[in-house]
Amino acid sequence: MAENLIISNASTKAERYEELLPQIESLVAGELDLVANLANVAAALKQTFYFFWVGFYLVKGNELVLGPFQGPIACTRIGLGKGVCGTCWKEKKTMLVPNVDEFQGHIACSSDSKSEIVLPALKNNEVFLVLDVDSDHLNDFDGTDEIYLARVMKIIERFI
Ligand code: SME
Secondary structure, eight states: OOSSOOOOTTSOHHHHHHHHHHHHHHHHTTOOOHHHHHHHHHHHHHHHHOOSEEEEEEEETTEEEEEEEESSOOOSEEETTOHHHHHHHHHTSOEEESOGGGSTTOOOSOTTOOEEEEEEEEETTEEEEEEEEEESSTTOOOHHHHHHHHHHHHHHHHHO
């Protein structure tokens, strides 16, 4: 695996994702341990974009349970259909929330979180885990994040 991430400071968000994706591929290549891979993916995203919070919730029985993450401490369990993460799980689709205060049932692990994007990774057509990325700025995620983070989820789907 690569030892350092190389991301140009001057590049656009899309360019930084383009630089990051192959490095995420090589980070997880040859490593079969789920926690190790998820931990490095969370760290690579945080290191590249300085997101406020980035991490995973894994489906365990009838709840999502906190997995590897980078950022402040967070809620450990989320029910199906609860909050943004539980809705992503229930609906098996990406949730892009420009203002968390306007999302009915949003779970505020931190009052500093202002906008959020959550994407599912599927195994055998069922949600296996979700990636949750939070920003401390309103309206911080757009179609570019949605496209490239979906590509990150495709990489993850290959090792789950
Ligand atoms: N805001 C999320 C909960 C997880 S934390 O943001 C890390 C939600 O509404 O599901």
